[in-house]
Amino acid sequence: MKNKLFFGGLAWATGEDSLRDAVSQYGELEEVRIITDRDTGRSRGFGFVTFVDEEAAAKCKEEMDGVAIDGRNVRVDYPRERENRGGGGGGGGGYNSNRSW
Secondary structure (H helix, E strand, C coil), X not given: CCCEEXXXXXXXXXXXXXXXXXXXXXXXXXXXXXXXXXXXXXXXXEEEEEECXXXXXXXXXXXXXXXXXXXXXXXXXXXXXXXCCCCXXXXXXXXXXXXXX
């Protein structure tokens, strides 16, 4: 998937519209997404841009890496595959005051 780019080091104030404005000159966009904290809704400082074609993404990566967006120099790269971080929570084994011994 060489048409998707990772943008890291985004300013907290950078929204999807300002990121879209910064990269739309490179080609047609499929999706722009800023990742937010699920509890606060605040930006986590990174996002993803998906272009329709790979050439546009490659040109954007080459020209935008290290460039300032909203006053912060951003890192642009192809996203890495998510690591399998294992299963979710545990359960059981805790203290149960209702247990009869």
